[in-house]
Amino acid sequence: MHPRKRRLGLIASLGMIALLGIALLAAAGTAIAQGRELLPAGIAQGTCDKFTIPPQYPLHAVGSGMVANGTPVTTGPQVGQKEDIYPVFDSVTTLDVKLSDILASPHALNVSEMSQNTPQSIACGNIGGTQLGTDLAIGLETQNRSGYSGIALLRANGNQTLVLIFLSQGLSGEEAPAAGTAAAGTAATTSGAATMAVSIKSFAFSPPSLTVAAGTTVTWTNNDSVAHTVTADNGSFDSGQIQPGATYSHTFASAGSVAYHCSNHPFMKATVSVK
Numbered sequence: 001m002h003p004r005k006r007r008l009g010l011i012a013s014l015g016m017i018a019l020l021g022i023a024l025l026a027a028a029g030t031a032i033a034q035g036r037e038l039l040p041a042g043i044a045q046g047t048c049d050k051f052t053i054p055p056q057y058p059l060h061a062v063g064s065g066m067v068a069n070g071t072p073v074t075t076g077p078q079v080g081q082k083e084d085i086y087p088v089f090d091s092v093t094t095l096d097v098k099l100s101d102i103l104a105s106p107h108a109l110n111v112s113e114m115s116q117n118t119p120q121s122i123a124c125g126n127i128g129g130t131q132l133g134t135d136l137a138i139g140l141e142t143q144n145r146s147g148y149s150g151i152a153l154l155r156a157n158g159n160q161t162l163v164l165i166f167l168s169q170g171l172s173g174e175e176a177p178a179a180g181t182a183a184a185g186t187a188a189t190t191s192g193a194a195t196m197a198v199s200i201k202s203f204a205f206s207p208p209s210l211t212v213a214a215g216t217t218v219t220w221t222n223n224d225s226v227a228h229t230v231t232a233d234n235g236s237f238d239s240g241q242i243q244p245g246a247t248y249s250h251t252f253a254s255a256g257s258v259a260y261h262c263s264n265h266p267f268m269k270a271t272v273s274v275k
């Protein structure tokens with residue numbers, strides 16, 4: 001699709017987002033998985049290809065349920081559909097600068113992820129486009145194959161500018177699930193079988209809690225469109241990057257409970273209990 005056409009479509013969507021305002025922000029917070037991964041954000045001089053660091057206008061970090069200038073909102077229960085939902089990360093910042101001043105020279109809105117204590121850009125948008133009243137909506141393009149993309153809204157408000165960021169991951173679509181993966185949505189599964197399957201889909205491990213007999217081999221299949229890892233919290237196993245469609249297996253020899261996570265997306269957490 002032509003980028004400009006896509007951007008116009010995004011602006012149309014943004015109109016609704018702007019109208020829904022805080023109500024939508026609260027809803028976005030509830031859609032987030034547990035955990036608060038914070039993604040540093042800012043408006044920098046330059047373009048997404050080359051911008052200054054640190055940013056001229058730092059923004060509140062993008063995270064789950066970060067409403068009202070960095071104050072977290074209490075996340076509610078999981079509601080609505082359980083599958084194929086995409087957690088939305090958000091950020092709201094009021095800057096003490098006029099939007100027209102930001103627009104007076106080239107600026108880019110960049111969101112980063114801390115990778116080994118170094119910020120790496122994961123989504124970025126050059127600030128420009130058609131202003132709708134006081135609002136300018138921009139698309140945030142995936143950077144460094146992060147899978148993150150989204151929309152930012154910059155709203156002129158006198159001498160201030162309200163900046164809203166909505167970011168999600170995997171929105172460009174997923175590949176068809178591989179055959180033979182575990183059914184999703186099961187809270188806990190018990191089995192004495194020698195092999196068990198866990199599906200990685202929509203940025204979640206399914207089932208999130210698995211109970212197996214000692215000696216069982218568990219196979220994880222990545223049914224998402226981005227890479228994930230299966231990493232034991234205690235370091236006893238680590239898959240490395242599991243590309244979309246690929247699998248990883250680990251045999252649990254001794255009894256005990258092992259929590260694990262995805263090192264790319266620390267909010268992805270699950271447990272295997274070995275009896």
Ligand SMILES: [Cu+2]
Binds near residue numbers: 203229263264268
């Ligand atoms: Cu992951």
